[in-house]
Amino acid sequence: MSLRPIGLSLALLLTTAPVFAQTAPVPPTVVPTEPRETIEGTLSNERTVIAIPSLATSSVQTVAGLRTDSLGRQIAEVIAADLERSGLYEPVGPGGVRAITRAEVQAPRFADWQARNAENVVHGFVDASGTGGLVVGCYLYDTALGSELVRKGFEIQPGDWRRAAHKCADAIYSRLSGEAPFFDSRVAYIAESGPKGNRIKRLAIMDSDGGNHRFITNGQSLAISPRFSPDYKKIVYVSYLNNRVRVFIYDIAAGSQKLVTESGNATFAPRWSPDGTQILYSMAVGGNTDIYRISANGGTPVRLTSTPGIDVGGSFSPDGRKIVFESDRSGSQQIYTMNIDGSNQQRISFGGGRAATPEWSPRGDLIAFTRMGGGEFRIGVMTPTGGSVRMLTNSWQDEAPTWSPNGRVIQFFRTTPGREGKSSLWQVDLTGVNLRRLPTPQDGSDPSWGPVLP
Amino acid sequence: MTIRKSTAMIAAITMLAVGACSKKAPETLPPVPEGTGTDTGAGTGTGVIPGSQEDFLASVGLEGDRIFFDFDQYNVDSADMATLQGQAQWLQRNPAVRVTLEGHADERGTRDYNIALGERRANAAKNYLASLGVDPSRISVISYGKERPAEIGSTEEAYAKNRRAVTVVIGR
Numbered sequence: 001m002s003l004r005p006i007g008l009s010l011a012l013l014l015t016t017a018p019v020f021a022q023t024a025p026v027p028p029t030v031v032p033t034e035p036r037e038t039i040e041g042t043l044s045n046e047r048t049v050i051a052i053p054s055l056a057t058s059s060v061q062t063v064a065g066l067r068t069d070s071l072g073r074q075i076a077e078v079i080a081a082d083l084e085r086s087g088l089y090e091p092v093g094p095g096g097v098r099a100i101t102r103a104e105v106q107a108p109r110f111a112d113w114q115a116r117n118a119e120n121v122v123h124g125f126v127d128a129s130g131t132g133g134l135v136v137g138c139y140l141y142d143t144a145l146g147s148e149l150v151r152k153g154f155e156i157q158p159g160d161w162r163r164a165a166h167k168c169a170d171a172i173y174s175r176l177s178g179e180a181p182f183f184d185s186r187v188a189y190i191a192e193s194g195p196k197g198n199r200i201k202r203l204a205i206m207d208s209d210g211g212n213h214r215f216i217t218n219g220q221s222l223a224i225s226p227r228f229s230p231d232y233k234k235i236v237y238v239s240y241l242n243n244r245v246r247v248f249i250y251d252i253a254a255g256s257q258k259l260v261t262e263s264g265n266a267t268f269a270p271r272w273s274p275d276g277t278q279i280l281y282s283m284a285v286g287g288n289t290d291i292y293r294i295s296a297n298g299g300t301p302v303r304l305t306s307t308p309g310i311d312v313g314g315s316f317s318p319d320g321r322k323i324v325f326e327s328d329r330s331g332s333q334q335i336y337t338m339n340i341d342g343s344n345q346q347r348i349s350f351g352g353g354r355a356a357t358p359e360w361s362p363r364g365d366l367i368a369f370t371r372m373g374g375g376e377f378r379i380g381v382m383t384p385t386g387g388s389v390r391m392l393t394n395s396w397q398d399e400a401p402t403w404s405p406n407g408r409v410i411q412f413f414r415t416t417p418g419r420e421g422k423s424s425l426w427q428v429d430l431t432g433v434n435l436r437r438l439p440t441p442q443d444g445s446d447p448s449w450g451p452v453l454p
Numbered sequence: 455m456t457i458r459k460s461t462a463m464i465a466a467i468t469m470l471a472v473g474a475c476s477k478k479a480p481e482t483l484p485p486v487p488e489g490t491g492t493d494t495g496a497g498t499g500t501g502v503i504p505g506s507q508e509d510f511l512a513s514v515g516l517e518g519d520r521i522f523f524d525f526d527q528y529n530v531d532s533a534d535m536a537t538l539q540g541q542a543q544w545l546q547r548n549p550a551v552r553v554t555l556e557g558h559a560d561e562r563g564t565r566d567y568n569i570a571l572g573e574r575r576a577n578a579a580k581n582y583l584a585s586l587g588v589d590p591s592r593i594s595v596i597s598y599g600k601e602r603p604a605e606i607g608s609t610e611e612a613y614a615k616n617r618r619a620v621t622v623v624i625g626r
Binding site: 195 | 526528554561562563564565566567569570571573574575576577578581595596597601602603604606607608
């Protein structure tokens with residue numbers, strides 16, 4: 001994958017924006033759109049309106065089977081969907097707004113967009129690079145001030161056009177919200193199919209919006225609890241290969257996998273350290289489960305817990321110095337923190353019910369977890385010392401939170417009850433208001449959100 | 455079938471009872487297997503291969519291949535002991551056979567915890583069989599957590615059937 005940022009200097013723009021040979025404005029190509037998400041939450045009516053017409057092209061060319069004008073429409077759609085999903089913005093377009101010319105990209109007709117009540121407008125272009133690739137540029141403007149707020153340009157392989165769109169959306173989101181970017185990131189999860197008593201569960205990966213979906217394993221062995229390595233090259237997960245429960249590291253480019261550790265015991269619940277050098281896992285010996293840490297390259301594992309109860313799971317703090325995990329040593333599942341050498345184990349979850357599946361935010365300020373009580377599972381957050389507990393969802397069974405790279409959004413999976421119950425992937429922001437379902441080709445569970453792509 | 459008491463068994467009961475306490479709520483339990491598997495198993499003259507899974511199931515009777523647990527518990531109670539004694543008798547008649555004990559949980563736990571809980575349940579059953587004289591090296595253990603429910607549904611009845619440890623013949 002290559003996505004090379006380029007500076008959008010005036011000179012470059014002039015060279016990539018030659019005389020307009022087009023005789024008439026290129027009509028927007030109608031691209032079949034699929035439902036992107038289901039809006040469930042109550043939407044705030046304070047969302048900023050952003051107009052996003054299709055990106056323009058200097059001349060319609062076909063690169064690797066993709067027409068530059070069609071891509072201009074599709075990229076605008078991805079940008080609009082990203083911004084809409086953040087819950088902060090109300091995109092207008094590309095459907096229903098007029099197409100822009102290539103010349104307008106740097107000279108917007110601000111009055112037109114103000115007339116559409118848009119506080120901001122996004123313009124951009126998609127051109128053939130002349131070397132088999134594409135050049136994509138995007139600009140964010142303030143319509144009232146008539147000023148440019150941010151610009152981004154990329155030279156990309158044609159197959160990476162979605163990444164360019166996510167990068168543009170990230171630049172817009174960051175400039176307007178002041179938050180770190182997160183759209184240009186990927187999710188590993190488990191695709192589910194088949195009857196509930198004999199479920200087929202496959203490792204699968206996709207972009208943060210569900211795009212570029214790909215199955216990794218074929219479903220012959222039960223697969224659960226995947227986690228992307230921080231460099232996205234590997235996935236650690238649990239496979240029931242040969243009817244054993246073991247943690248494997250799957251190398252995506254090589255298409256091969258290896259055991260994290262050789263053991264006659266069940267190993268499960270794996271997590272990477274933030275720098276990707278260490279793996280945390282749980283191992284059951286004679287019915288007693290404890291947490292271990294091992295180099296991602298193998299070697300001798302270090303046992304971190306030793307209580308008679310179930311100590312399981314675990315997630316590193318972003319500075320790599322602490323681990324949050326769950327234990328039933330108090331009599332029921334609760335959340336604890338410890339140093340990475342296993343010292344200083346302290347319970348942090350109190351209050352009603354059981355607490356499980358803790359995940360440390362990449363910002364370090366919060367821990368997301370699953371609260372079980374009253375027959376329901378809900379997603380909540382609390383501080384690393386257990387304070388300021390807030391529940392973000394309220395459904396029958398919401399489980400296994402995973403953080404967006406910027407620590408503002410949480411994905412999880414939701415199961416519905418009964419014989420026909422389904423599992424699906426959802427996300428919610430820290431307000432608890434912007435709750436969305438993620439599109440997946442089959443049922444989904446165990447999402448794991450990776451960092452912003454390198 | 456009669457329930458034989460032994461010192462090993464009593465020791466095992468004491469061991470298993472520690473930490474598990476007596477939180478057993480009234481629950482539908484499988485009937486104690488009866489009327490099957492006296493000496494040679496049900497295989498005789500029925501075409502069932504002695505020592506096979508089919509022979510095992512015929513010997514231990516309806517649901518005699520599994521024991522059931524209370525919510526979030528893993529202690530082996532007296533009904534479970536009777537079931538496992540039936541299994542142990544068959545295993546002693548078929549000393550070359552190896553089995554897997556599958557531990558399972560209902561859907562009201564999180565995924566990783568339920569794998570750990572299934573491990574506890576399968577090991578509790580394994581330890582009890584060992585206390586009855588079954589060589590533990592003949593018994594392997596695997597936990598499926600909540601991945602493989604026996605009864606589909608979100609009712610107490612289904613959950614009770616799913617919190618289980620199942621003995622499966624895997625060969626000689």
